[in-house]
Amino acid sequence: MEDEVVLLDFWPSSFAMRVKIALGEKGIKYKCKQEDLFNKSTLLLEMNPIHKKIPVLIHNGKPISESLIILQYIDQVWNHKSPLLPSDPYQRSQALFWADYIDKKIYGIGRRVWMGKEDQEEAKEELMQCLKTLERELGDKLYFGGQNIGVVDVALVPFTTWFYSYETCGNFSIEAGCPKLVAWAKRCKENYRSVSEALPHPLQIYEYVMELKKRLGLV
Amino acid sequence: MAESNVKVLGTWASPFVMRVKIALHLKSVSYEDVEEDLLAPKSELLLKSNPVYKKIPVFFHAHNPICESLIILQYIDEVWTTSASSILPSDPYERSQSRFWAAYVDDKFFPALRRLLIGATEEDKKAALAEVVEGTVVLEGAFGELSKGKAFFGGDNIGFVDIALGSLLGWIEVIGKQCETKLVSEAKTPRLVQWADCFSAHEAVKDVLPDVDKLADFGLKLRAKILKALAPTN
Numbered sequence: 530m531e532d533e534v535v536l537l538d539f540w541p542s543s544f545a546m547r548v549k550i551a552l553g554e555k556g557i558k559y560k561c562k563q564e565d566l567f568n569k570s571t572l573l574l575e576m577n578p579i580h581k582k583i584p585v586l587i588h589n590g591k592p593i594s595e596s597l598i599i600l601q602y603i604d605q606v607w608n609h610k611s612p613l614l615p616s617d618p619y620q621r622s623q624a625l626f627w628a629d630y631i632d633k634k635i636y637g638i639g640r641r642v643w644m645g646k647e648d649q650e651e652a653k654e655e656l657m658q659c660l661k662t663l664e665r666e667l668g669d670k671l672y673f674g675g676q677n678i679g680v681v682d683v684a685l686v687p688f689t690t691w692f693y694s695y696e697t698c699g700n701f702s703i704e705a706g707c708p709k710l711v712a713w714a715k716r717c718k719e720n721y722r723s724v725s726e727a728l729p730h731p732l733q734i735y736e737y738v739m740e741l742k743k744r745l746g747l748v
Numbered sequence: 749m750a751e752s753n754v755k756v757l758g759t760w761a762s763p764f765v766m767r768v769k770i771a772l773h774l775k776s777v778s779y780e781d782v783e784e785d786l787l788a789p790k791s792e793l794l795l796k797s798n799p800v801y802k803k804i805p806v807f808f809h810a811h812n813p814i815c816e817s818l819i820i821l822q823y824i825d826e827v828w829t830t831s832a833s834s835i836l837p838s839d840p841y842e843r844s845q846s847r848f849w850a851a852y853v854d855d856k857f858f859p860a861l862r863r864l865l866i867g868a869t870e871e872d873k874k875a876a877l878a879e880v881v882e883g884t885v886v887l888e889g890a891f892g893e894l895s896k897g898k899a900f901f902g903g904d905n906i907g908f909v910d911i912a913l914g915s916l917l918g919w920i921e922v923i924g925k926q927c928e929t930k931l932v933s934e935a936k937t938p939r940l941v942q943w944a945d946c947f948s949a950h951e952a953v954k955d956v957l958p959d960v961d962k963l964a965d966f967g968l969k970l971r972a973k974i975l976k977a978l979a980p981t982n
Contacts, residue, residue, distance in 0.1 A: 546789045579852065579886065591841055604842040618826040622814045629816060630800065662800065 534559035535587040537573050539566055541737045543636065544596040544676040545584040546687035546727045551603045553723025554611040554678075566715050597628055600680055611682045627673065634659045643691075643698040643738050644747060647743060653699050657706045664710045678721060682713075686724055690694065691715035693731035694738045753860045754779040755808035757793060759786050761966045763915035764817040764968050765805040766956050770911050771835060773952035775828040787969055818850055823912060833905040849901070850912035857883040861916065861931075865923050866974050867969065871925065876918050880931055888914065888937040895939075899946045906950055914947040920959050 576592035604613040641652035673681035704711040718725045742748040797813040807820040825835040854960030860879035867873035894901045901909035909939040
């Protein structure tokens with residue numbers, strides 16, 4: 530029986546990019562449906578009535594929401610290749626800890642950076658602290674997952690396509706503070722097609738951010 | 749089964765710590781209980797074992813620390829597999845649904861409950877109360893879906909969502925008394941009311957949930973400490 534896999538997507542969303550990378554790594558064929566977040570579709574509202582957010586993965590008609598939950602689902606169902614999580618329970622707990630850390634921090638802080646309101650300086654400081662913490666966690670490894678990308682790499686790398694926007698809106702350099710992390714992001718894009726295909730160009734994200742700022746009356 | 753090298757750093761009043769203890773009781777794993785005083789400065793052990801968040805619970809297994817209660821629960825479920833019940837379902841879809849609802853408790857329900865506890869103005873409290881009540885109605889719906897007519901979110905046995913939500917029952921009662929409202933009401937959430945009774949009476953739970961009066965007293969002290977920390981300094 531053919532699997533039917535649909536992704537409710539919004540192309541600038543880092544959370545949706547995570548799912549695309551995972552589906553790419555596992556070689557899963559899927560249909561991608563673009564959502565307009567200012568005019569949400571009936572399908573989205575039906576598939577994620579609680580949060581009304583993307584990404585939503587619909588597998589044979591059944592919806593799964595929340596990107597890290599989707600990643601764990603994908604890893605469990607399509608377990609024939611490219612494991613996203615370690616098999617050792619302790620290593621797995623550590624990977625989930627860092628993926629959760631990225632969830633708790635990067636999006637919210639990053640948003641305060643590009644929005645450019647009174648708390649921007651504070652947000653820049655916080656962002657650099659978080660990225661430095663993650664850089665320390667990476668250490669000398671090629672990837673957070675070790676020799677291959679894992680759930681932490683997949684959780685973080687999409688945000689790197691937003692770095693240019695954070696830097697330009699905040700007038701600072703992330704590479705200056707976190708050269709190893711920036712190098713890691715380059716490595717992910719160069720060595721993993723699933724990553725380079727899932728991430729839009731940073732300038733496209735910047736264009737989107739500027740449009741959004743206009744719409745929100747911030748520019 | 750007695751286990752050496754299993755330690756829980758936490759406090760009797762924290763619902764997140766309660767989650768870990770309930771899970772260990774379910775798996776019949778004995779552990780060392782190390783109490784952290786939430787009203788005092790943070791201990792060396794806490795700062796060293798959870799440098800990122802500096803929060804309890806911290807779970808130690810063979811000297812390895814694990815933080816974040818839901819992550820700890822998954823770890824416990826994966827390591828101690830010989831006992832009676834699984835905390836998470838084995839079916840991938842059901843697993844994702846359990847994770848979704850536990851995340852809902854942590855990301856939506858608990859923050860609203862916390863805002864209700866520490867709300868400084870009447871307006872703040874009113875808004876938080878509306879959110880909490882709405883949350884209980886949503887969870888009543890989730891219970892219907894997940895329990896499939898059985899006693900718990902996990903079905904016949906206590907599972908991931910039961911532990912995530914059930915650990916909050918003491919605080920739900922204390923905060924409700926403070927607002928002079930039953931937050932989990934017979935009128936709006938009859939199934940949750942029944943579930944709460946079953947959960948609280950369960951072997952693995954009854955010695956973990958704290959005495960409500962003791963918790964109420966602690967709640968006042970905690971609220972004062974939080975509001976003091978949030979107050980603008982001159």
